Amino acid sequence: MDLETFRRRLTAHGALPVHVRRVLRLWSQGLPQDHGRRKPQDTLPAAVRAELPALLADLEALARVDSEHPAADGARRLLVRLADGQGIEAVLLPRGGLCVSTQVGCAVGCGFCMTGRSGLLRQLGSAEIVAQVALARRLRAVRKVVFMGMGEPAHNLDAVLDAVELLGTLGGLGHKAIVVSSVGDARLFERLQALPPGAVRPALALSLHSCDDARREALLPRAPRLPVAELAAAATRWARDSGYPLQVQWTLLAGLNDGDDELEGLVRLFAGQPAIVNFIPWNTVEGLPWRRPDPARSVTMVRALRERGVLATLRQSAAQDVDGGCGQLRARVDGAAGADAVPLRRIDRARPAAAAAA
Numbered sequence: 001m002d003l004e005t006f007r008r009r010l011t012a013h014g015a016l017p018v019h020v021r022r023v024l025r026l027w028s029q030g031l032p033q034d035h036g037r038r039k040p041q042d043t044l045p046a047a048v049r050a051e052l053p054a055l056l057a058d059l060e061a062l063a064r065v066d067s068e069h070p071a072a073d074g075a076r077r078l079l080v081r082l083a084d085g086q087g088i089e090a091v092l093l094p095r096g097g098l099c100v101s102t103q104v105g106c107a108v109g110c111g112f113c114m115t116g117r118s119g120l121l122r123q124l125g126s127a128e129i130v131a132q133v134a135l136a137r138r139l140r141a142v143r144k145v146v147f148m149g150m151g152e153p154a155h156n157l158d159a160v161l162d163a164v165e166l167l168g169t170l171g172g173l174g175h176k177a178i179v180v181s182s183v184g185d186a187r188l189f190e191r192l193q194a195l196p197p198g199a200v201r202p203a204l205a206l207s208l209h210s211c212d213d214a215r216r217e218a219l220l221p222r223a224p225r226l227p228v229a230e231l232a233a234a235a236t237r238w239a240r241d242s243g244y245p246l247q248v249q250w251t252l253l254a255g256l257n258d259g260d261d262e263l264e265g266l267v268r269l270f271a272g273q274p275a276i277v278n279f280i281p282w283n284t285v286e287g288l289p290w291r292r293p294d295p296a297r298s299v300t301m302v303r304a305l306r307e308r309g310v311l312a313t314l315r316q317s318a319a320q321d322v323d324g325g326c327g328q329l330r331a332r333v334d335g336a337a338g339a340d341a342v343p344l345r346r347i348d349r350a351r352p353a354a355a356a357a358a
């Protein structure tokens with residue numbers, strides 16, 4: 001369901017904009033509808049009150065916790081069941097963050113990501129995205145939402161931007177506490193730049209993984225064919241316009257994107273820019289051919305960037321000990337539907353141009 005359908009249903013029962021806002025504010029903040037001093041009988045028209053239990057039951061059914069998997073780092077990975085039985089992942093991160101999914105599966109097919117192995121199964125509606133936040137807030141406070149779960153936000157832009165707008169207004173989150181993570185797509189950059197004054201302006205994370213066009217193309221086979229230099233320029237432009245630094249996401253794969261050539265590329269693209277490079281050692285997915293780099297190499301990479309004027313950190317996937325990589329929990333519990341649908345292509349670090357043609 002999308003949020004607009006829900007708004008229309010309320011309006012059809014005589015709700016005014018102020019009533020619609022009240023219902024959505026309480027729902028998206030995980031609060032009961034009788035929360036606060038002013039009760040529904042003081043504020044909502046009788047017809048809306050009569051319909052409210054059915055409407056709320058439909059919202060409730062959008063996303064339910066199927067199972068909860070606490071991790072050693074304090075994160076909690078949730079398998080969330082949607083109304084049609086599909087499963088998605090949401091992760092309660094340490095320090096009040098929440099990672100939400102935007103699609104069931106993903107069409108980009110990154111060679112290291114479990115979610116990408118199934119291809120796209122379906123889009124999430126904007127209400128299903130916000131429902132993950134509402135549900136999480138009934139478990140714990142949520143002060144930051146990152147769109148870094150299953151799916152590529154740029155492939156579901158209307159729903160993602162509707163959810164962002166609601167979360168940054170009635171949902172009570174600061175704009176910089178909303179982070180949209182994407183492989184980068186001209187449509188995403190255009191839509192962000194076209195946001196009207198006063199709209200919620202999310203922070204951006206760019207999943208780059210390589211500065212070499214051919215290597216990146218082989219690793220992210222169905223990401224838009226934008227040269228890395230153009231991607232970086234568009235993303236840092238948004239960082240300047242929004243006022244929030246760009247997060248450059250870099251899943252570290254030993255022997256593939258942990259070389260000095262990549263460090264040179266990162267310095268060229270991001271030295272002096274409002275950007276921070278997050279190196280994240282690959283979370284092993286059984287059956288895939290990659291390896292995590294030696295920890296000492298990861299640390300050296302961070303130091304090398306810092307010494308040359310690029311902000312850099314080394315992070316670990318949250319909830320690593322409980323199917324930490326995106327899509328792994330869903331695949332284990334629900335079965336990896338179509339897990340072999342996306343063939344892996346050979347990627348050769350030494351000869352990236354040849355790899356792209358493979």
Ligand SMILES: C[S@@+](CC[C@H](N)C(=O)[O-])C[C@H]1O[C@@H](n2cnc3c(N)ncnc32)[C@H](O)[C@@H]1O
Nearest residue numbers: 113148151152181182207249251282283325326
């Ligand atoms: C799951 S994606 C979702 C958002 C968007 N599709 C993207 O790629 O930015 C979020 C991040 O998870 C990372 N990721 C996926 N599988 C991973 C794994 N097995 N280990 C480490 N990071 C992984 C991706 O590299 C990406 O930066």
Ligand code: SF4
Nearest residue numbers: 106108110113116151
């Ligand atoms: S990393 Fe992101 S874009 Fe790539 S397959 Fe996974 S979800 Fe899709």
